Amino acid sequence: MSHILVTGGAGFIGSNFVHYAARETDHHITVLDSLTYAGNRASLDGVPEDRLTFVHGDITDAELVETLVGEADAVVHYAAESHNDNSLHSPRPFLDTNIIGTYTLIEAARRHGKRFHHISTDEVYGDLELDDLERFTEETPYNPSSPYSSTKAGSDLLVRAWVRSFGLKATISNCSNNYGPFQHVEKFIPRQITNVIRGIRPKLYGAGENVRDWIHADDHSSAVLTILEKGRIGETYLIGADGERNNKDVVELILQEMGQDRNAYDHVTDRAGHDLRYAIDSTKLRTELGWSPQFADFESGLAATIRWYQENEAWWAPSKDETEAFYASKGQ
Template sequence: MKVLITGGAGFIGANYVYTHLEAKPQDEIFVIDALTYSGDRSRLKEAEENGVQFIEGRIEDKDLVFSLFEKYKFDIVVNFAAETHVDRSIKDATPFVLSNVQGTQVLLDACKKYGITRYHQISTDEVYGDTPFDSEILFSEEDQLSPNNPYSATKAASDLLCLSYYKTFGIPVTISRCSNNYGPFQSTENFIPLFITKANNDEKMPLYGRGENVRDWLYVRDHGDAILAILDRGSVGEIYNIGGNNEWQNIDVTKLILKDLNKDFDLIEFVEDRPGHDRRYGVNSSKIQKELGWKPKTSFEEGMQETINWYTLNSYERNYSCWRDGLTPSTSNKSHQQTSSSDL
C-alpha cells in the first residue's frame, strides 16, 4: 500500500509514522508537511533512513497535492496536518481556516479525482465542546458538535466536509476524534512538555485559572494503534472516538511532574484563564473498543514516566530519535519558541 501521511513532521504524525512503519513495514510511506513552527523534520530522521519519503509542502496547495496523487497513486491518506494551538487560533484564525478546512478540502478533492481506498481524518474531542464538569457524562460519536474556539471550529468544519464527501461522492472516509495526547516529540508550547522543561530548569510553571480544568490523557502511541485499527477494521462513513478513560485535573498532572522530578510545588504560578477555555473534555470510546477491539495499552503512570524521562533527556536544543524503545538524543540546531502558558 502507498500511504500518504500529512503533518507527519508534527507531534502525533511523527509518532504515527513510526507506529505505521513498525506495524506495516511493507507499506510505502510518504509524508507531506509544511514544516510550520510546530513541524520538525528531524523527528523523521530514522523514518527517512528506513525508506519514508518526505515532501515539504502545504496540503492546501492544490497543484502540489494533485501532482503527488497523480505521480504516486496513494491508496491511503491519513490527515494529521493542521494548525493545532488553541491560543494561536484566538490571536488569528486565518491559518486555521487555510490548513484545517481548505487543506482538508484539497485532499478530499484529490481523493475524488484520483481514487483512494481510505481517507482517514484525524479530529479531536474538542469538536464536542465543554463536557459537563461535575458529571459522569462523556460525549459519544452521535453527540452534537459545539466547538468553543476557532481551532475546534475549523476541526469540526473539516469533519463535516469529510462526511459530506462520503455522502455525496462515496469517498471512503473515516474520522477519529481523540482526547489529549502526551508523549515524546510534542512541541514545548504544550502543557506537559512545557511543564517538564520548566520544572527541570526551576522556572515558574504558568497554570491557567486554578488548574481545575480536566483533560482525558492518552499516550500518543496508543492513539497510533487506534488509527491502525480503524484503517484495518473500521467501517467507512464512521466516526470513532478515541479516549484514554484517564481524566486528570491540570493541577494534579502538574504535581505529578513536580513530584517525579523532586521539585517544590511553589514553582506553580496560577495565571489568568484564557477566553472560551473549555473546563473539561471527555469522550466515550466504547464504540472503538467494542467494534474494533482497541483499548489503550499504556497506563498514565507508565506513559508519564517515559515522557518525563524523554523530555529530561531531549530538548529542542538537541536532536532526538524515537523508535519505541530507543531514546537516543544527538545534536541539532533547531530551537522552538515557547509561549507563556500551557495549551489546554
C-alpha cells in the same frame, strides 16, 4: 495498502504515527508537511530511510496534493493548525489549513478513489461540566468554542458530506488530548516538563480545575492504524484511554515524578474561552474493532514522556526560549 500518505507527519501526533507505522507495518510512508513552527523534520529521525519519503509542501497546493494522493494507496490526514491560543490571536491560518486544506485533500482522494482517514479532535464537541458524569460519544452534537475547534468541526463535516455525496472512502476519528515524545514545548505537558528541567517554576492556568482526557500518542497511533485497516467506511470513531485528570493534578504529578515539591508552581491568568472538561467514550472503537490502549495507566505514560524530554534536550531546546518569551509577554 503498501503506501500511505501522511499529512502533517513532521508534527507531534503525525510524527508519532509515522514512527509507529514504520515499526508495526511494512508500508512505505510519504510525509507531506509545510514545516511551520510546529513541524520539525528532526521528529522523523530514526525512521528507516528506505521506508520514508519526505515532501516539504502545503496541503492547499492542489497540484502537489493531486500527485501525492495519486501515488498513495491511502491518506492519513493529520495536518492542522491546532493551537487554541493561536486561533484566538490569528484565526485566518486555521481556515486556510483546516478547511481549504482538507477540501483539497478529499477532492484528490475522491478523484483517485483512495482510502482516506481524517484525524480530528474531541474539542469539536465543546466541553462538559466538571461535575458531569457524561462523556462524549459519536452521537454528541458539535458545539465548538474556538476558531480552532470550529474549523476542525467544519473539516469533519466536509469529509462526511464527501462520503455521502461522492462516495469518498473515508473514516473519521476524534481523539482526546495527546501527550508523548515530539510535542512542541508550547503545549501544556512538555512546557511544564521542560520548565522543571530548566529550573523554571511550572505555570498553571487559573485554578487548574480544567479536566482533560489524556492519551499517549502511541495509543492514538495504534487506534488510527486499527481504524485504517478495519474501520467501516463513513463511520466516526472516538479515541480515548480513560485518562481524565485536571491540570492541577498533572502539574503536581510532573513535579513529583521529577523529584520536586508538588506545590512548586505558579498560577497565571486563565486563557479566554478555556473549556472546562473533555471526556471520551471509546466503547465503539473497542467493541467493534478490538482496540485497547497500551498506556492505560496515565502515570506510567507520563513518566516515560518525562524521560524522553530529559534525554532529548537537543530536540526541544531551540524553541524553548522563544516560547517562554511569548508566554511572558501575555503574563502566562
